[in-house]
Amino acid sequence: MxxxxxxxxxxxxxxxxxxxxxxxxxxLVTVTTILFSAPGEQIxxxxxxxxxxxxxxxxxxxxxxxxxxxxxxxxxxxxxxxYAEPEDVFWGKYLFNLLxxxxxxxxxxxxxxxxxxxxxxxxxxxxVLQLILGAIGTSSIVTILSxxxxxxSQKGALLPVLALPVMVPLVIASTxxxxxxxxxxxxxxxxxxxxxxxxxxxxxxxxxxxVLFHLIWQE
Amino acid sequence: xxxxxxxxxxxxxxxxxxxxxxxxxxxxxxxSFDDVVTLKMNNVANITPVKATIMATGYDxxxxxxxxxxxxxxxxxxxxxxxxxxxxxxxxxxxxxxxxASDSYFDVSRIERINPVMTLPLIQGLGELxxxxxxxxxxxxxxxxxxxxxxxxxxxxxxxxxxxxxYRARAASAIGxxxxxxxxxxxxxxxxxxxxxxWNWDPRETSIFILLLIYVAYFLLRSLLEEGEEKKARIAxxxxxxxxxxxxxxxxxxxxxxxxxxxxxxxxxxxVINLSGKTHTDPILSYILWTNVVLFTLLFLWMTNLFTIVLxxxxxx
Numbered sequence: 001m002x003x004x005x006x007x008x009x010x011x012x013x014x015x016x017x018x019x020x021x022x023x024x025x026x027x028l029v030t031v032t033t034i035l036f037s038a039p040g041e042q043i044x045x046x047x048x049x050x051x052x053x054x055x056x057x058x059x060x061x062x063x064x065x066x067x068x069x070x071x072x073x074x075x076x077x078x079x080x081x082x083y084a085e086p087e088d089v090f091w092g093k094y095l096f097n098l099l100x101x102x103x104x105x106x107x108x109x110x111x112x113x114x115x116x117x118x119x120x121x122x123x124x125x126x127x128v129l130q131l132i133l134g135a136i137g138t139s140s141i142v143t144i145l146s147x148x149x150x151x152x153s154q155k156g157a158l159l160p161v162l163a164l165p166v167m168v169p170l171v172i173a174s175t176x177x178x179x180x181x182x183x184x185x186x187x188x189x190x191x192x193x194x195x196x197x198x199x200x201x202x203x204x205x206x207x208x209x210x211v212l213f214h215l216i217w218q219e
Numbered sequence: 220x221x222x223x224x225x226x227x228x229x230x231x232x233x234x235x236x237x238x239x240x241x242x243x244x245x246x247x248x249x250x251s252f253d254d255v256v257t258l259k260m261n262n263v264a265n266i267t268p269v270k271a272t273i274m275a276t277g278y279d280x281x282x283x284x285x286x287x288x289x290x291x292x293x294x295x296x297x298x299x300x301x302x303x304x305x306x307x308x309x310x311x312x313x314x315x316x317x318x319x320a321s322d323s324y325f326d327v328s329r330i331e332r333i334n335p336v337m338t339l340p341l342i343q344g345l346g347e348l349x350x351x352x353x354x355x356x357x358x359x360x361x362x363x364x365x366x367x368x369x370x371x372x373x374x375x376x377x378x379x380x381x382x383x384x385x386y387r388a389r390a391a392s393a394i395g396x397x398x399x400x401x402x403x404x405x406x407x408x409x410x411x412x413x414x415x416x417x418w419n420w421d422p423r424e425t426s427i428f429i430l431l432l433i434y435v436a437y438f439l440l441r442s443l444l445e446e447g448e449e450k451k452a453r454i455a456x457x458x459x460x461x462x463x464x465x466x467x468x469x470x471x472x473x474x475x476x477x478x479x480x481x482x483x484x485x486x487x488x489x490x491v492i493n494l495s496g497k498t499h500t501d502p503i504l505s506y507i508l509w510t511n512v513v514l515f516t517l518l519f520l521w522m523t524n525l526f527t528i529v530l531x532x533x534x535x536x
Contacts, residue, residue: 144461148454152443162440165432166461168425169468197472204464212457215377219450 005092
């Protein structure tokens with residue numbers, strides 16, 4: 001049975017398609033900006049994976065931030081507090097954000113594969129694995145932090161400032177893992193450390209977010 | 220001001236600190252004969268301080284005198300010393316030596332200390348700058364301890380809801396920010412002289428920079444929240460705990476698995492703290508180092524305590 005909060009968010013999303021379309025447009029604009037600013041450049045694997053993850057992280061920060069801020073703006077957060085348990089709200093928002101990050105990641109892979117000659121993945125299985133782990137980490141950090149900034153002024157600027165330092169282990173490990181997946185066909189050996197960091201980071205952040213969520217959610 | 224008059228902590232910590240800083244600067248640095256030769260061959264320095272024990276007196280001349288001397292690795296070499304220096308067999312000297320390759324002896328231009336209480340080891344290429352390890356490393360330690368303490372106070376605050384623990388967490392973060400900046404600045408100055416640039420995004424430099432960003436974000440979040448004091452403190456405490464989750468990754472995992480110039484990176488063992496539990500540091504150096512770690516921690520705790528008192532007074536009025 002799907003979480004009711006997730007169903008609610010999905011229904012709102014399907015009605016307006018605001019979140020997905022904004023994020024897809026964001027990615028498209030980013031990719032074309034890279035193409036315009038570096039036309040015909042030979043981009044090496046290190047830079048390629050960095051560009052890929054930069055677009056993905058900033059896309060996630062712009063798209064996912066809305067989950068709690070929109071509740072606050074519509075004034076529906078009080079109703080949510082009344083009708084739902086904090087745990088359900090957290091997992092609902094978390095799953096919705098996870099779906100959004102996954103769709104974002106799929107879009108990013110399609111765009112990058114379509115527009116960049118140099119975006120060639122040698123080890124697709126490991127690439128997908130680290131992409132999933134990176135997406136889980138991003139989603140859990142952005143979920144808890146967007147709940148945190150929902151009541152602050154300057155929300156739009158504050159979320160990246162709060163999230164990016166916390167996401168740095170994720171950024172470093174996932175860019176490194178993507179680079180390795182682009183360079184070698186059998187990348188488990190080189191990627192093991194990164195996968196371990198990503199996995200432990202995901203578990204730690206998700207658990208901490210789950211445990212602490214009710215403290216920022218309650219009035 | 221009443222606090223300053225009523226407690227002698229500041230005198231105690233100040234006195235210990237003065238003694239420690241004196242020891243850090245007054246202890247002479249001495250290397251081995253091999254260091255002198257290596258540094259001269261690589262055109263780093265002609266004259267290098269050496270710690271050696273006089274084994275025997277040798278050939279005399281009108282103004283100079285040869286001695287047989289043994290350095291800390293047990294290598295015996297001839298050194299040429301001015302006659303005005305009175306050296307006995309068994310004396311330990313720290314002397315500036317220049318290697319004269321043609322006659323294979325070491326010319327002593329200046330004797331820095333005879334029978335020093337203790338000496339620090341020479342770090343090749345750093346020389347006197349090696350003393351920085353006694354300040355840079357403890358400051359980085361305190362930066363971590365401060366973060367840990369702020370997180371512990373945040374957890375206690377979330378459990379007890381007593382505003383006092385929020386003041387403590389805030390004070391620990393503020394003083395921790397100060398120590399993080401100090402660690403960054405001393406590290407950056409060191410990097411300028413040993414690696415060539417003030418900043419080159421080495422993994423260690425990146426991680427301390429991210430730590431700075433997290434502290435700054437913590438205070439930014441506090442200032443931008445439009446809530447009551449209690450809720451504000453609660454949200455800030457939650458951010459503090461989430462941020463602390465990344466600290467072990469930044470400070471202990473990433474710098475150890477990536478290539479770096481900093482000691483303790485991938486492929487090398489960290490000189491002070493590592494998994495094998497051995498220190499690769501000279502015993503006297505590590506003794507002074509750990510004393511400084513304790514002193515800097517005491518200083519940090521005392522400053523945090525003062526700042527907490529200030530915050531408490533501010534909020535009572």
